[in-house]
Amino acid sequence: MTNPIDLPDDLRAVVMRASMPDYTEWQRQMRAIGGCSNPIRLIGRRVVSDAATGKVIDVFDTSALMPGYLLKGCGNRRASRCPACSKVYQSDTYQLVRAGLAGGKDVPASVSEHPLVFVTLTAPSFGPVHARHRQTGRDGLPRRCRVRRESEPCPHGLSTSCLRRHQEDDEAVGQPLCPECYDYVGAVLWNAHAGQLWHAFAVYLDRHVAAAVGISRKALRQEAKRSYVKVAEYQARGLVHFHAVVRIDGPDGPTSPPPLWATTGLLEDAVLSAAKTVSVTAPGPDGDRTMRFGAQIDVQHIVLDDAVQSQGLSQRHVAGYVAKYATKAAEVAGAVDRRVRRLSNLDNADVTPHARRMIATCLELAELPEYRDTTLVNWAHMLGYRGHCTTKSAAYSTTLSKLRGDRAEHQAAKHREALGLPAIDPTKVVIDAEWRFVMAGLQRGEAAIVAALRPRQHAAT
Structure with a gap:
């Protein structure tokens, strides 16, 4: 038998961790949280008492566990940071969106009969970039990147045409043909104000719907309510665009039928006209844009x-x-998934030249008086985008918090059933809990075990 001392360092750490007395309980908890990449260790206790009599029904104390702590998932939505927790976030988002389309989660099924459209709003061009085309030409091959016959070179002597057929994993996709010609200031300012532009679009949409019907906006609010859920997607060129579900309900939201004048065609026309008209002003180093x-x-x-x-x-x-x-962010555009305070933070990072220039532009703009009091420097790693990845109006459907709470109650009920304990009505008990944070992350030797455990865990679920 091989002596653990003779094994490579990483493998020896795995063997040593698997031989510890708390390994079985640790692995059980890791399976319960899906193989989280950055689990949170908690110590404390939870006491469940009957609300009417005060009788203690259940007591859970981490001191009774072999490791002496309880593991909890980090909850990070980014797949690049934690594949396990991002998978849960993705599933919750799916249920949230689907409920607003087909009903469920306290949303009536009749909502599917309301006017619904799927909207994609893109960013303007700030300079030509290399692109991968999914469409094929007459020869059956993917179209060439950027065919410009008899095109003149740019002022820096670079070609404004590209005849390559870029593959999906080509690092050139999204990179400017000429970085010196590319409007980095405009690109960053657009990302920084994209959230405001969406908000203005929502306001303009109500105005355009009211104008199409021939009523005032006040009258519109008494007859109908506009609901939406949107997600921000990063394009390869580092600019966000929005995908959104937009719906027209009655005045009380999804539980009330929309007015007779509300049709999908009317909503489609209003979205197009509002998106083409809306604008916001962004101060920049060379004046307002x-x-x-x-x-x-x-x-x-x-x-x-x-x-x-x-x-x-x-x-x-x-x-x-x-x-x-x-579950994705600026890392799909060649950036990083952690905050960048200074360019030296990128010295050992795998960042594309284009993303590096956008991050540098963010840090430069953060020094301007117009942006000194904002959080632009905090969002340099997001290439200037300061909004949430996924947002929704209150009336669209359920919430992520509600979905998480329902899942926690379901898992607790299954755990009690497995232990042979009676079911607990959450409306008739009082829960007194006290938890203390110990640390976050995996210890030596645990990362390789979790990486091997995760595929099997996901296959089983």
Whole structure:
């Protein structure tokens, strides 16, 4: 038998961790949280008492566990930071979006009959970049990147044409043809004000709906309510664009039918006209700039899952699409998934030259008087985008907090059932809990075990 001392350092650490007396309980807890990459260790106790009599029903104390602590998932939504917790976040987002499309989670099924559209709002161009085209040409091959016959070189002597057929993993995709010609200030300012532009779009949308019907905005609020859920997706060029489900309900939200004048066609026309008209002003080093959405504005109908696909996007497809991008951020555009306070933080990071220039521009703009009091420097790693990845209006559907609470209650009930304990009515008990944070992360030898455990865990679920 091989002596553990003779093994490589990493393998020896795994063997040593697996031989510890608390390993079985630690592995059980890691399986329970799906193989979290950055688990949180807690110590404390929880006492469940009957609300009427005060009788203690259940006591849980971490001192009774072999490790002496309880593991809790980090809850990070980014797949690059924690694949396990991001998978849970993605599933919750899917359920949240799907409930607003087809009903469920306290949303009536009749909501699927309300006017619904799937909207994609893109960023404008700040300079030509290398692109990968999914469409094929007459030869059956992917289209060439950027065909410009008889094109003149840029002022820096670089070609403004590219005849390559970029593959999906080509590092050139999203990179400017000429970095010196690219408007980095404009790109960062657009990301920084994209959230404000979306808010203005929502306001303009109500105005355009009211104008199409021929009523005032005050009257519109008494007859209908606009609901939405949106996700911000990073393009390869580092700019965000928005995918959103927009819906018209009655005045009380999804539980009330929309007015007779509310049709999908009316909503589609209002979205297009509002998106083309809305703008916000962004102060910059060379004066104020007007920020608008790009020319590529897409509005598609949302149909039932069993409808003909040519009629529009299915509810399942839309929910999956939004949930997919809810776990991604600027790292898909070649940036990093952690905050950057200074450029020296990127010395050993795998960052594309384009993303590095955008981060540098963020840090430079943060020194301007107009942005000195903002959090732009905190969002340099997001290439200037300061909004949330996924947002929704209050009336769209359920909330992530509600979904997490329901899941916690379900898991607690299953745990009690496995132990042979009676079920607990959460409305008739008092829970007194006290927890203290110990540390976060994996100890030596644990990362390799978790990496091996995670695929099996996900396959089992």
